[in-house]
Amino acid sequence: MSRRVVLAGIGATMALTLAACGRRAPLDTPYQAGLDARREAQENDEPLPPEPKPPVSDRKFVLDPII
Template identity: 50%
Template sequence: MTAGRILVTLTVLAAVTAVTACGRRAGLDTPYEAAVQARKDAAKAKEPLPPEPTKPETDKPFILDKLIQ
């Protein structure tokens, strides 16, 4: 194999690895939802409860939200 062919193979392999690593596997949790779930898990495990989260006022869309949905 020539050096050029090895370089092309490594570049293609790196590109395939980078593309397959992108994306999300499940729905995204908001910080509020994560805090509520943490309280439920702590209550279930009979551990001290973290502070109760405050509900967000409104759901303000972020400019990049359309890219991840």
């Protein structure tokens, strides 16, 4: 095979891989994702997953001012 064909194949593979990854939406917290999963299961009459625990309030850490 010629080098151009190999490079074109690699380029096409990389482009398709990058185009297909991720989803176009805001990020969900684990708590919100758990609530959504419960709601969807309830709407579809499926067994409910365990209820997610609400997030704990943020605790201060010594190095927080540096960040």
